[in-house]
Amino acid sequence: MAIILGDHQYGKAENRIVRIVRDAPRHEIRDVNVSTALRGDFAAAHLVGDQANVLPTDTQKQTAYAFAKRLGRDSIEEYGLALARHFVDEVSPVTGARIEIEDFAWTRAVVDGVEHDHTWVRNGQEVRTASVTVEGRGDAQRAWVTGGLKDLVILKSTGSEFRGFYEDEFTILEPTTDRVMATSLTARWRFGTTQVAWDELYAGVRSILVDRFALVHSLALQQTLYEMGRAVLEAHEAIVEIRLSAPNKHHFLYDLGRFGLTNHGEVYHADDRPYGLIQASVTRDDAPDPGPAWHQYTGLV
Numbered sequence: 013m014a015i016i017l018g019d020h021q022y023g024k025a026e027n028r029i030v031r032i033v034r035d036a037p038r039h040e041i042r043d044v045n046v047s048t049a050l051r052g053d054f055a056a057a058h059l060v061g062d063q064a065n066v067l068p069t070d071t072q073k074q075t076a077y078a079f080a081k082r083l084g085r086d087s088i089e090e091y092g093l094a095l096a097r098h099f100v101d102e103v104s105p106v107t108g109a110r111i112e113i114e115d116f117a118w119t120r121a122v123v124d125g126v127e128h129d130h131t132w133v134r135n136g137q138e139v140r141t142a143s144v145t146v147e148g149r150g151d152a153q154r155a156w157v158t159g160g161l162k163d164l165v166i167l168k169s170t171g172s173e174f175r176g177f178y179e180d181e182f183t184i185l186e187p188t189t190d191r192v193m194a195t196s197l198t199a200r201w202r203f204g205t206t207q208v209a210w211d212e213l214y215a216g217v218r219s220i221l222v223d224r225f226a227l228v229h230s231l232a233l234q235q236t237l238y239e240m241g242r243a244v245l246e247a248h249e250a251i252v253e254i255r256l257s258a259p260n261k262h263h264f265l266y267d268l269g270r271f272g273l274t275n276h277g278e279v280y281h282a283d284d285r286p287y288g289l290i291q292a293s294v295t296r297d298d299a300p301d302p303g304p305a306w307h308q309y310t311g312l313v
């Protein structure tokens with residue numbers, strides 16, 4: 013029997029970078045969380061403690077900050093592509109680089125009815141995410157990009173049913189034709205190309221997800237997820253696959269009968285756990301092989 017080193021990668025996780033664009037009195041802000049991971053010829057570091065090929069994680073962090081100048085004009089996907097390509101093109105032991113990014117949105121503060129030039133309020137809303145993986149050099153270089161969002165908390169107070177389900181001796185759930193449906197959605201989509209209007213597309217996908225959640229009369233969260241995925245793929249050629257993960261944030265009708273009160277779907281207990289966790293991926297049947305697109309580093313995106 014031999015013991016061998018398996019897959020390995022290393023980098024600097026969660027660089028919290030804030031980029032202010034201050035070329036004019038009206039500033040802009042980008043607030044991101046960037047993780048870098050390098051893959052390549054690093055076995056000696058693990059096997060014999062030889063650091064000759066190891067670009068320090070501190071250097072990866074410094075590079076992420078230096079490249080952050082680009083965030084003045086670039087989307088997070090473009091920034092990630094530039095950073096990943098730098099590591100693969102310029103650092104000889106590196107054969108692949110993975111960049112994972114979270115993008116926190118800020119809204120301009122309104123003071124005396126006017127948007128303020130350099131004060132913002134952090135959106136409590138969802139976080140935009142992206143990942144970039146680059147492998148190989150020159151003509152053989154390939155790139156895989158995913159976009160996404162997480163923590164999109166969304167609720168509808170009607171237009172959702174759950175009935176006709178499989179029952180056995182442990183089933184006590186009552187069927188319902190009118191319930192609250194709520195989730196905190198995570199969605200990640202894989203691009204088939206890097207020629208994309210990244211920011212526009214993000215806004216378009218987000219609005220389709222919200223639109224489908226609101227407008228599809230839901231027979232189950234499973235159906236809603238599929239309809240979301242289908243609509244995104246139908247609307248955006250550049251996306252070849254979308255993965256959706258949705259905790260079912262249960263809202264249980266509270267028993268007010270004990271107090272002689274009626275409860276016509278008016279008062280609920282919002283339970284936080286356990287929760288149903290519904291996950292689905294929707295793809296084009298001719299989607300290219302995902303390669304390392306989903307091989308995560310931090311699990312952040």
Ligand SMILES: O=c1[nH]c(=O)c2[nH]c(=O)[nH]c2[nH]1
Binds near residue numbers: 231
């Ligand atoms: O939309 C739902 N899907 C389920 O699979 C499920 N299971 C359950 O108990 N409630 C729900 N709701």
